[in-house]
Amino acid sequence: MIEVKDVVKSFGDATVLKGITTTFETGKTNLIIGQSGSGKTVLLKSLLGIHKPDSGKILYDGRAYWDLSEDEKRDLRTEIGMVFQGSALFDSMTVAQNVGFPLQMFSSKSKGEIKDRVDEVIARVNLVDAHHKKPSEISGGMQKRVAIARAIVNNPKYLFCDEPNSGLDPKTSTVIDNLIQEITHEYKITTVINTHDMNSVMEIGEKIVFLKEGVLAWEGTKKEIFKTDNAAIVDFVYSSNLFKKVRKAQLREDKGESV
Amino acid sequence: MILSRWLTQIGKYFLMVKEVFRKPTKSSVMRGLILKEIDDLIIGSLGIVSFISFFVGGVVAIQTALNLTNPLIPKYLIGFATRQSVILEFAPTFISIIMAGKVGSFITSSIGTMRVTEQIDALEVMGVNSLNYLVFPKIIALLFYPFVIMLSMFLGILGGWMAGVYGGFTSSAEFISGIQTEFIPFHITYAFIKTFVFALLLATIPSFHGFYMKGGALEVGKASTTSFVWTSVMIILSNYILTQLLLSK
Numbered sequence: 185m186i187e188v189k190d191v192v193k194s195f196g197d198a199t200v201l202k203g204i205t206t207t208f209e210t211g212k213t214n215l216i217i218g219q220s221g222s223g224k225t226v227l228l229k230s231l232l233g234i235h236k237p238d239s240g241k242i243l244y245d246g247r248a249y250w251d252l253s254e255d256e257k258r259d260l261r262t263e264i265g266m267v268f269q270g271s272a273l274f275d276s277m278t279v280a281q282n283v284g285f286p287l288q289m290f291s292s293k294s295k296g297e298i299k300d301r302v303d304e305v306i307a308r309v310n311l312v313d314a315h316h317k318k319p320s321e322i323s324g325g326m327q328k329r330v331a332i333a334r335a336i337v338n339n340p341k342y343l344f345c346d347e348p349n350s351g352l353d354p355k356t357s358t359v360i361d362n363l364i365q366e367i368t369h370e371y372k373i374t375t376v377i378n379t380h381d382m383n384s385v386m387e388i389g390e391k392i393v394f395l396k397e398g399v400l401a402w403e404g405t406k407k408e409i410f411k412t413d414n415a416a417i418v419d420f421v422y423s424s425n426l427f428k429k430v431r432k433a434q435l436r437e438d439k440g441e442s443v
Numbered sequence: 444m445i446l447s448r449w450l451t452q453i454g455k456y457f458l459m460v461k462e463v464f465r466k467p468t469k470s471s472v473m474r475g476l477i478l479k480e481i482d483d484l485i486i487g488s489l490g491i492v493s494f495i496s497f498f499v500g501g502v503v504a505i506q507t508a509l510n511l512t513n514p515l516i517p518k519y520l521i522g523f524a525t526r527q528s529v530i531l532e533f534a535p536t537f538i539s540i541i542m543a544g545k546v547g548s549f550i551t552s553s554i555g556t557m558r559v560t561e562q563i564d565a566l567e568v569m570g571v572n573s574l575n576y577l578v579f580p581k582i583i584a585l586l587f588y589p590f591v592i593m594l595s596m597f598l599g600i601l602g603g604w605m606a607g608v609y610g611g612f613t614s615s616a617e618f619i620s621g622i623q624t625e626f627i628p629f630h631i632t633y634a635f636i637k638t639f640v641f642a643l644l645l646a647t648i649p650s651f652h653g654f655y656m657k658g659g660a661l662e663v664g665k666a667s668t669t670s671f672v673w674t675s676v677m678i679i680l681s682n683y684i685l686t687q688l689l690l691s692k
Contacts, residue, residue, distance in 0.1 A: 232568055258466070261570030272561035286569055288472055344568075
């Protein structure tokens with residue numbers, strides 16, 4: 185579980201996060217949503233330890249990140265897996281080398297053990313015949329799978345995903361969303377996903393944190409999002425006609441009316 | 444304003460160099476990285492260095508010969524001038540400027556691309572000291588740079604000998620006598636001290652420009668150009684300072 189307590193972060197005169205308090209639960213897919221410039225990325229980077237909050241605390245299962253020594257921070261980072269927006273795979277390495285990289289760097293496993301684990305994880309993300317290919321030789325969807333495989337190879341306790349569906353077609357996006365959710369449940373990981381993809385919200389939003397202008401404007405589950413009267417989240421999520429119709433239909437269904 | 448920006452950059456550069464030696468990468472991984480950098484930076488440069496050294500050595504010999512119009516001036520001076528030019532300046536300094544273009548641009552663009560594509564962020568998030576992982580192997584690989592310069596010295600003088608002898612400007616015996624005349628062994632030491640300093644500049648300045656670049660593909664190109672300019676400037680400046688310190692009496 186990751187607890188965020190009254191986190192404030194400013195850049196110059198602009199306060200980007202204005203006292204965020206929330207909890208990201210273990211074994212659930214926690215989504216951070218919000219418009220561009222709402223502070224999603226800054227919150228994610230603060231969780232990752234890339235930005236130091238001006239005030240407030242971020243606790244990883246009770247461990248306050250910024251109170252840890254450098255060695256403790258390094259140890260904690262080995263418990264983190266991250267899927268970047270652009271996958272961030274190492275160009276000079278093959279798929280198998282990319283996936284095995286965290287093990288090579290931080291584990292005392294033998295070459296054979298690393299190979300076995302890499303094979304296992306690559307199979308888990310349903311990548312076929314890609315071991316010896318370079319990232320430039322595979323599709324965007326496959327690159328995302330490799331990034332997920334690399335993020336989970338070291339059995340992380342925490343998985344962060346920054347816009348995991350960006351640049352992917354709707355079908356591949358759903359596959360990636362479902363894969364992340366399955367892995368979260370299977371390995372009991374605390375997963376935090378930064379997204380503005382409403383399909384992801386409706387598919388895998390077990391906990392949704394909505395940011396507006398640096399303030400936590402709403403939080404709840406994907407079921408609650410249909411019923412909420414919170415103007416900010418309704419305005420954001422149901423900005424398209426399609427989602428307006430979906431919400432209307434869902435509300436009618438809840439009241440027992442025929443759709 | 445510009446002065447303060449320069450001072451900030453210089454401070455940032457030295458902090459980067461300090462960070463390179465902190466939190467070392469696992470030795471088994473580092474070994475592979477060093478070998479790869481030796482291949483990319485040293486072995487990959489041998490062709491162009493050999494080609495340029497051989498022909499510039501030849502040109503130095505021809506130019507010297509063509510300027511020795513007075514019959515009283517002995518022909519062995521062609522060998523002497525070639526040796527002095529190649530050992531003192533051409534091999535260590537001129538080749539280093541060429542390497543700033545070849546190796547420096549490669550370092551800046553490869554690290555800059557890693558920055559743009561979030562690969563450096565990925566390393567940091569995993570808990571890897573990205574500066575140690577990326578820059579330290581380059582510094583170690585460039586410790587082999589004196590061997591490149593040694594080759595350049597040899598080929599430069601060989602090129603001078605071939606141009607001088609086969610061009611009909613001097614005899615082989617005269618040229619060889621020239622390259623043995625008034626030989627000061629400290630000149631070799633001086634050249635290698637310079638080479639060692641240039642190697643450190645070649646590894647760190649382009650890395651600095653790549654590592655701290657911001658923006659996209661266009662900025663990677665700009666960073667490579669800036670890195671070449673600053674590496675060249677620092678090589679020329681340190682060449683002047685080292686010459687003053689080591690050779691002036």
